[in-house]
Amino acid sequence: MSQNRREFLKKAGLGALAGLGAAAGLFPAFALEQTDMSNFTDKPVPGKVRWGMLIDTRKCLGNCTECIVRCHHDHNVPDFGKSKNEVKWIWKSGYENAFPTASTQFQNPEVLERQVLTLCNHCAEPPCTKACPTEATFKRWDGIVSIDYHRCIGCRFCMAACPYGSRSFNWLDPRPNIKELSTAYPTRMRGVVEKCNFCSERLVKNELPACVESCPEKALIFGDLNKPDSEIRKLLAANETMQRKPELGTLPSVFYII
Amino acid sequence: MIEKALKGGRGYWAWVAFLLVVIGIGVTAYARQMTIGLGVTGMGRDISWGVYIAxxxxxxxxxxxxxxxxxxxxLHNQKAFSKIVIVGEFLAVSAALMCMLFILADMGRPDRVLNVLLYPSPHSMVFWDVMVLNGYLFLNLISGWAVLGAERKGVAPAPWVKALIYLSIPWAFSIHTVTAFLFAGLPGRHLWLTAVLAPRFLASAFAAGTAILILITFILKxxxxFDAGPEARLKLSVLASYAGLANLFFLGTEFFTAFYSNIPAHMHSLQYLFFGLEGHAPLVPWMWFSLITGIISVGVLLSPPLRRKNGALIAACIGLVVSIWIDKGMGLVFGGFVPxxxxxxxxxxxxxxExxxxxxxxxxxxxxLTMLLKTAIAVKTQE
Known part of the structure; x- marks a missing residue:
């Protein structure tokens, strides 16, 4: 008797699950979040794709902040001004600040005065993910260093580990300091770390990162570093490029043409 | 046994009341931090650890x-320490407890602290630190308590206690080594990225910790x-002096490597701490005070006639603790973030x-610590 009952429950449960699954598949409106399934034709293979970015500092000039404004708006990055509580995903740094170990003696003054875009390098050997005690920050199958805001305990070890200063902590509640709420990406809570995510929420929809798309000078090139015939690889082969602090062995995925 | 901590004179209760008031102020401040966020501290995007981690x-x-x-x-049957081994063990218990509370106070989401156990990550030094610190706390609490309980009954401690005590010896070295590894494995933080950090941590720990133990024996007296006896203090002061000397030696090697190699990144943090960097020199007076006090204190402890004088011994121990507290409880952590x-x-x-x-x-x-020591002394003096 009890055996039959267990069998019945098992089958009923499976049936219900299958029904739900079919409903979600048949009627896309049933699914909690719509996903472009064409991006998932193949099962992700770790290490097959490595997203990277190439920044042409020759084109990125002046006081243009299109990419920063667009990124910070899209991702609901709060604005605390230039205070100690500042949160930022992408910003401009002086040449010598971005490349402190690069040669600066008798360097072209125009180069020394350049403002360089700085953001998370999505390192192939990230020190931050190693330091994280809960795997809240981790390297994805496509090379993106991501953060699970719901698992982060706010110990800020990743911030101490990052040699690029790419990570921000929510020292205060970020929500009241979001100027214009965006529906493109969730807001965060107080007490967790955040940073650039290479727009993984856009990549899944086959769109380029917001900063790349918004750049009026087309100074940002995004692509798969593991694909030898990709535009980014061709440009890397054809130009003299730099990574930030290559001596640390972190293998940044963000490159710069000087 | 803990009921013995509830029997005390007026001075004892005044001390307990004072501590409770300070705890009350601390809890109120923590409530404020929990309501507003860690933004109420002086920490920020650039100096992301502060007093708590220090x-x-x-x-x-x-x-x-x-x-x-x-x-x-x-291990060496030094009978002079028989009366105060328990003081060391209970000091370890309270210090380990404070360590955990400071980590909790520093966390952005303390409600998620158990994620460290839920998603164990052996590649993270924090995971190991949580393991060894908790282990050390319980090793000392259980073995100290068991030995004390046996003493109260006038019997020998159970055989398993010895095993825990022997285990606690390498464990003590492990907790501070892992703590050094929290810092010493981070690329790009040059003040911390040094192989001598773990040895230096151990040396400064054995200097400051032993000095604190000597001071506690004076307070208990x-x-x-309750007098631990001059012999125990003398032996401890010798240990503190050599540990302090080793600490100064390691600091010297840091200076040599940074300044002789002349590599800017290696010099910057030390320049910031001891000489000031680009006009910023908030810690310079502190660091020099720490260095000079440390040298004088170690000098006093090394001199046999001086360390036999109670006044000089007390002053040297206070000097050594203050010196290492400034160096380790301030300079090392703040300085590591600059530039x-x-x-x-x-x-x-x-x-x-904060x-x-x-x-x-x-x-x-x-x-x-007060309650544990009160219990221990009540048992030992058979009150």
Whole structure:
């Protein structure tokens, strides 16, 4: 008797699950979040794709902040001004600040005065993910260093580990300091770390990162570093490029043409 | 046995009441931090650790220094320490407890602290630190308590206690080594990225921790009429002097490597701490005070006639503790963040809230230590 009952429950449960699954598949409106399934034709293979970015500092000039404004708006990055509580995903740094170990003696003054875009390098050997005690920050199958805001305990070890200063902590509640709420990406809570995510929420929809798309000078090139015939690889082969602090062995995925 | 901590004179209760008031202030400040966020502290995007992590680092050393009594007593049969081994063990318990509270106070989401156990990550040094610190706390609490209980009954401790005590000896070295590895494995933080950090942590721990133990024996002699004896103090002062000397030596090697190699990144943090960097020199007077006090204190402890004088011994021990507290409980952590990865020089100043929480945690540790020592002395003097 009890055996039959267990069998019945098992089958009923499976049936219900299958029904739900079919409903979600048949009627896309049933699914909690719509996903472009064409991006998932193949099962992700770790290490097959490595997203990277190439920044042409020759084109990125002046006081243009299109990419920063667009990124910070899209991702609901709060604005605390230039205070100690500042949160930022992408910003401009002086040449010598971005490349402190690069040669600066008798360097072209125009180069020394350049403002360089700085953001998370999505390192192939990230020190931050190693330091994280809960795997809240981790390297994805496509090379993106991501953060699970719901698992982060706010110990800020990743911030101490990052040699690029790419990570921000929510020292205060970020929500009241979001100027214009965006529906493109969730807001965060107080007490967790955040940073650039290479727009993984856009990549899944086959769109380029917001900063790349918004750049009026087309100074940002995004692509798969593991694909030898990709535009980014061709440009890397054809130009003299730099990574930030290559001596640390972190293998940044963000490159710069000087 | 703990009921013995509930029997005390007026001075005892006044001390307990004072600690409770400080704890109350600390809890209030922590409530403010929990309501508003860690933004109420002086920490920020650039100096992302402050007083909390610095106190944690210093106190891991204090906890580890119990081994300076346990090792000579249990492995080398140094009978002079028989009365105060328990003091070392209970000091370790309260210091380890404070360490954990400082980590909790520093966390953005303390409600998620169990994620460390839920998603164990052996590649993270924090995971190991949580393991060894908890293990060390319980090793010392259980073995200390068991030995004390046996003493009260006038019997020999159970055989398994010995095993725990022997285990606690390498464990003491492990807690401070892992704490050093929290810092020493981070690329791009040059003050910390040095192989000598773990040895230096151990040396400064055994110097400051042993000095604290000597000071506690003086306090117990005065307030509880419980004298560990001059022989025990003398032996401890010799240990503290050599540990202090080793610490100064390691600091010297840091200076040599940084300044002789002339590599800017290696020099910057030390320049910021001891000479000032690009006009920023908030810690310079502190660091020189620490260095000079440290040298004088070690000098006094090394001199046999001086260390036999109680006044000089007390002054040297206070000097050594203050010196190492400034060096490890301030300079090492704050200085490690300067300059920032983007070469900015940012100064850090703790806020009143942060200091209140810090004092509150110290008061909790002192209260636990007071009650544990009160129990231990009541058993030992058969009150």
């Amino acid at each position: 106190q944690f680092t210093f106190l891991v050393g204090v906890a580890a220094s119990a081994v300076m009594l346990v090792l000579p007593y249990y 005065k307030v509880a009429k 920032t990865p983007l070469e900015a020089i940012v100064d850090y100043m703790p806020t009143a809230t 200091i209140s929480v810090t004092l509150g945690i110290w008061a909790i540790g002192l209260l636990v």
